[in-house]
Amino acid sequence: MDDVKTKEVISLAELMIVAASEAWRDNGEVLASGIGIVPRLGASLAKLTHSPELLMTDSETFLVSEPIPLGPRGERDNAYGPKYEGYMSFDRVFECVWGGRRHAMIGPSQIDRFGQSNLSVIGGSYEKPKSAILGVRGLPGNSINHMNSMFVPNHGPRVFVSGEVDMVSGVGYNPARFSAGMKMDYIDLRLIVTDLCVLDFGGPAHAIRVKSLHPGVSFEQVQAATGFPLLKAEQLGATPLPTAELLALIGKLDPHNLRATTVKNNPPAIRAAV
Amino acid sequence: MALDKQLTAAAVVAQLRDGMTLGIGGWGPRRKPMALVREILRSSLKDLTIVAYGGPEVGMLCAAGKVKKLIYGFVTMDAIPLEPYFRKAREAGALQVMELDEGMFEWGLRAAGMRMSFLPTRCGLGSDVLTRNPQLKTIASPYDDGEVYLAMPALKLDAALLHVNEADRLGNTLMRANDPLFDHLFARAAERCYVSTEVLHDKLELDAASARLNFFERYLVSGVVHAPCGAHPTYSSPDYGWDLEHLKRYNASAAEEGGWEAYMNEFVRCSEAEYLVKVGGAERVGKLRTPVF
Numbered sequence: 001m002d003d004v005k006t007k008e009v010i011s012l013a014e015l016m017i018v019a020a021s022e023a024w025r026d027n028g029e030v031l032a033s034g035i036g037i038v039p040r041l042g043a044s045l046a047k048l049t050h051s052p053e054l055l056m057t058d059s060e061t062f063l064v065s066e067p068i069p070l071g072p073r074g075e076r077d078n079a080y081g082p083k084y085e086g087y088m089s090f091d092r093v094f095e096c097v098w099g100g101r102r103h104a105m106i107g108p109s110q111i112d113r114f115g116q117s118n119l120s121v122i123g124g125s126y127e128k129p130k131s132a133i134l135g136v137r138g139l140p141g142n143s144i145n146h147m148n149s150m151f152v153p154n155h156g157p158r159v160f161v162s163g164e165v166d167m168v169s170g171v172g173y174n175p176a177r178f179s180a181g182m183k184m185d186y187i188d189l190r191l192i193v194t195d196l197c198v199l200d201f202g203g204p205a206h207a208i209r210v211k212s213l214h215p216g217v218s219f220e221q222v223q224a225a226t227g228f229p230l231l232k233a234e235q236l237g238a239t240p241l242p243t244a245e246l247l248a249l250i251g252k253l254d255p256h257n258l259r260a261t262t263v264k265n266n267p268p269a270i271r272a273a274v
Numbered sequence: 275m276a277l278d279k280q281l282t283a284a285a286v287v288a289q290l291r292d293g294m295t296l297g298i299g300g301w302g303p304r305r306k307p308m309a310l311v312r313e314i315l316r317s318s319l320k321d322l323t324i325v326a327y328g329g330p331e332v333g334m335l336c337a338a339g340k341v342k343k344l345i346y347g348f349v350t351m352d353a354i355p356l357e358p359y360f361r362k363a364r365e366a367g368a369l370q371v372m373e374l375d376e377g378m379f380e381w382g383l384r385a386a387g388m389r390m391s392f393l394p395t396r397c398g399l400g401s402d403v404l405t406r407n408p409q410l411k412t413i414a415s416p417y418d419d420g421e422v423y424l425a426m427p428a429l430k431l432d433a434a435l436l437h438v439n440e441a442d443r444l445g446n447t448l449m450r451a452n453d454p455l456f457d458h459l460f461a462r463a464a465e466r467c468y469v470s471t472e473v474l475h476d477k478l479e480l481d482a483a484s485a486r487l488n489f490f491e492r493y494l495v496s497g498v499v500h501a502p503c504g505a506h507p508t509y510s511s512p513d514y515g516w517d518l519e520h521l522k523r524y525n526a527s528a529a530e531e532g533g534w535e536a537y538m539n540e541f542v543r544c545s546e547a548e549y550l551v552k553v554g555g556a557e558r559v560g561k562l563r564t565p566v567f
Contacts, residue, residue: 138376
């Protein structure tokens, strides 16, 4: 009975954090950059559990030997003190990027069948877009140099578009965009963690596959929410629920429960089958 | 003394011309030379090309109609991810843009500082940065590998505007923040570099530990402006954090009818001394906490 109670209180966000942490498994000694609440907690969890060799920063300037909990760190004697082990200025992050020793996970506004992503503008024309977002930021350089994964808290056809994304910021497996002599060898897309499932790039020519379905979600439901055809991984299974041990670690990494804000109404991990 | 480079902000802006390409140091909400930017907002300068890792200074210059072209990788205030006036200008089709990968941007500044016409990189290949900037060209390695790179052209600046923690009248500068960001590259890429400083000394006399906080040479510096709290409302660690209350107010103004005019009237159409009083004085600014990420 205790087991049932535990499962009731596990949130979808916590399930996604654990799924995200898997992106960094067996990466070796690389800089793990999770941008946003779920990706950062995923990277932090990876370092605390299966991949202690990962490097992490304080999200600003220093390398830390222990992931820093999210949010305010307390006052005076009770304050959390970051465990610095080195230096990682923005300049050095770029050097790390170009040398390929990094795995970043970010949340783009659009993703297409090639794994191309967009963080710049949506709709209208490029000159007069309907919606201006941030700009391409570091996505072109990240995507062509090192491992990348993505996080989507609102899996739907507006994110997973039917055509190409409106402004290719992060590149994907789309040879039509590369001329002879341009090197695609370092493009290395790993996982897309969404509120419905986990996707990977394990299909023919790196086609996107559904790797696991979150509890209560069907493949058909994921396909209907995606603007392009999806493949099923050979061993399509259910995304595993976090263990009590992992949940305890997540609680320590996120003492202010910021994870509860990542999906609307903070739904539970196990939802009624549709 | 011949090497006294102290200027007022107004004297700096008087040296700038319509149509110039201006680089602005800092990154997003970090260490922006806002006192100098406000002086530009007060001036009649126009048709500027702004080159920046953009924060609220880009939004303000857009709102005031100063920007003809923007060279950037992003514009954001971090805690408020979407910069409201940049969005308005971009969505109105009012800006010419050269949108770049953050690393390409750095490479462009480096090329300019090294007096190179370009530097090769893989960043940008395969992306719409290449297709949306048809002036960007590629180049094949002359060696056996023959790899094709993007040739990132030099981003030459007519002037760079930076904010530092300390400086002297000779143009020596110290940046005490943990991350010097890319300000030194802006200084090198520019014909003339103007710095605003929290503290102005007649002559810096440093120990070795402090001298390491000097990131570019004084021969690059054309003018030094004494501007305490001159990065407000962005943050200039370790001196002060960002003013989120002010940034939220600035952000909210974009949704109000006549909001920018009201912001201008309250915070720009006044002296810097009056500005500082309006935002709570140096004591309040000095207590603003640096953000925790």
